[in-house]
Amino acid sequence: MSLYVETLGAGPDLVLLHGWGLDGAVWGPAVPYLDAGPGGRRRLSIVDLPGHGFSPAPPEGFALEGAARAVAAAVPPGAVWLGWSLGALVALAAALAGAPVAGLILTGATPRFTRAPDWPAALEPAVLEAFAADLERDPEATLRRFLSLQTRGAEGARATLRALRSGGLRRAAAQPAALRGGLEVLRTADLRARLAHLRIPVTVISGARDTLVPPAASEALAAAVPGAGHVLIPGAGHAPFLSHPQAFAAAVAGSARA
Numbered sequence: 001m002s003l004y005v006e007t008l009g010a011g012p013d014l015v016l017l018h019g020w021g022l023d024g025a026v027w028g029p030a031v032p033y034l035d036a037g038p039g040g041r042r043r044l045s046i047v048d049l050p051g052h053g054f055s056p057a058p059p060e061g062f063a064l065e066g067a068a069r070a071v072a073a074a075v076p077p078g079a080v081w082l083g084w085s086l087g088a089l090v091a092l093a094a095a096l097a098g099a100p101v102a103g104l105i106l107t108g109a110t111p112r113f114t115r116a117p118d119w120p121a122a123l124e125p126a127v128l129e130a131f132a133a134d135l136e137r138d139p140e141a142t143l144r145r146f147l148s149l150q151t152r153g154a155e156g157a158r159a160t161l162r163a164l165r166s167g168g169l170r171r172a173a174a175q176p177a178a179l180r181g182g183l184e185v186l187r188t189a190d191l192r193a194r195l196a197h198l199r200i201p202v203t204v205i206s207g208a209r210d211t212l213v214p215p216a217a218s219e220a221l222a223a224a225v226p227g228a229g230h231v232l233i234p235g236a237g238h239a240p241f242l243s244h245p246q247a248f249a250a251a252v253a254g255s256a257r258a
Contacts, residue, residue, distance in 0.1 A: 003048060015091075019086045022170055030242065085107075093189075107248070108239065112192055151237050154210070204231070
């Protein structure tokens with residue numbers, strides 16, 4: 001299976017991985033800030049995850065390890081990977097599996113999206129279970145509600161939500177099987193036990209008002225990875241690269257090997 005990858009700019013490689021239900025087009029407003037426009041000094045590989053955007057869905061369905069392998073096969077080896085939300089889980093899984101990743105920049109990121117007795121800074125499992133049930137009845141309405149959750153409480157929430165819901169930030173509707181599989185990954189994945197094995201530079205960027213992935217979860221992620229850094233962007237929610245692009249780009253520029 002060959003994934004769709006849009007390549008922009010020239011210079012050190014930075015791979016961009018989007019979140020659930022969207023595709024690589026969501027990064028469009030952030031591209032100029034990431035120094036990949038005309039005369040920019042980075043080469044971006046903007047990936048559509050399996051079954052999202054212009055990428056085909058795998059016959060076996062969307063799964064975390066399979067998505068990580070597919071991305072690794074589609075992008076330049078030795079790149080830094082920048083993953084958002086579900087894309088951050090894919091980036092983590094690829095690095096933990098030994099893919100040729102030079103470093104990770106993770107935003108809206110957590111090794112476990114659902115709450116557990118030893119993991120309180122997370123969603124109640126019932127929230128994602130309800131999204132999964134609603135997805136079968138009305139996929140588009142379910143995605144719109146999920147996007148609303150991502151912006152709730154943040155500065156500029158209405159503008160960010162309008163941008164996320166606009167057709168301009170999606171190349172194509174995600175395939176139903178990919179949406180179901182992606183939600184199952186968000187509901188069940190737990191990479192916490194393996195984080196200490198990472199031996200590459202990792203930077204975690206979180207929004208101080210993120211209600212989908214509380215900053216405490218991102219802080220715990222950074223604390224569990226040897227040598228990782230954490231950057232908190234005041235006022236930002238789950239999509240700081242859209243709501244606070246300058247602060248986000250500065251955090252990316254300050255991360256190791258980005």
